[in-house]
Structure formats: structure tokens, C-alpha cells
Amino acid sequence: MPTVVFLNHNGTEAVRTEAKPLDALIDLCDHARSPVPFSCRSASCGTCRVVVVEGAADLEAPRDEELDVLDAFSVKAPKYRLACQARLGPSATTVQIRPVRDDE
Ligand code: FES
Incomplete structure (x- = not known):
């Protein structure tokens, strides 16, 4: 079962949550009350721009809409x-x- 760890801006851990493969980050953020x-x-x-500190390869590839905003x-990305x-x-x-x- 995947784990998603949300860090604060300063890099300290804010909260972590268990997830399922293919879960949307936005839902996990809401569920875990992430920062x-x-x-x-x-x-x-x-x-909602985030830095992927670990596990970039564990995320699905971004679509064009996301790449345009980045x-x-x-x-x-990644x-x-x-x-x-x-x-x-x-x-x-x-x-x-x-x-x-x-x-940044
Ligand atoms: S909240 Fe993600 S781009 Fe606006």
C-alpha cells in the first residue's frame, strides 16, 4: 500500500497517509488535511505546485494541461x-x- 508523506514548507513532516495505487493527490491532500x-x-x-522530494517515478506522467501550468x-516535472x-x-x-x- 503506497504511503504519501506531506512536508511543510520548511521540510518537516506535516502528515502522512496510506493510499491506493492510482489515487489522486488532491483527494489525499483533502483527506490528510495536508499543507x-x-x-x-x-x-x-x-x-497547488509541489516539490516531489521522493518518489517522482511513483506518480503517473503529467498531462499537457499540467505541463503548461508548470x-x-x-x-x-518530474x-x-x-x-x-x-x-x-x-x-x-x-x-x-x-x-x-x-x-522557488
Ligand atoms: S489548484 Fe492546482 S492549478 Fe489551481
Whole structure:
């Protein structure tokens, strides 16, 4: 069963949750009350940008809509993802993410 660890902006652990393969990060964020902020929830605003600290390969590849928003913020997958769009892969084990900081 995959584990998703949510870090605070400063890298300390905020909360972790058990997940299922193919779970959407946005649902896990809501369920775990993660520190990841959301606004549009539809790949428009970029508010939910996260840094994938561990397990980038455990996430499904981003779709074009997500890549376009990341591009607008001059960041690239797989290090950066949108929590409202990313989904665990079928054989995910551990994913660790934190919200982006203002300086990145
Ligand atoms: S919440 Fe707006 S892009 Fe994810």
C-alpha cells in the first residue's frame, strides 16, 4: 500500500497517509488535511505546485494541461507537479511532497 508523506514548507513532516495505487493527490491532500494550498483545482492557477522530494517515478506522467501550468511558472516535472492533477502510479510505494516556497 503506497504511503504519501506531506512536508511543510520548511521540510518537516506535516502528515502522512496510506493510499491506493492510482489515487489522486488532491483527494489525499483533502483527506490528510495536508499543507498543500489549492485554488482552482483544475490546472489553471498553479497554487497547488509541489516539490516531489521522493518518489517522482511513483506518480503517473503529467498531462499537457499540467505541463503548461508548470511551464508558466518556469518549473519542470518530474521535480515539480500540480497536486490537483497528479495521481499515484500503479506500483507506487512512497511519495514525499511539499508545497513550493515563494523563492522557488
Ligand atoms: S489548484 Fe489551481 S492549478 Fe492546482
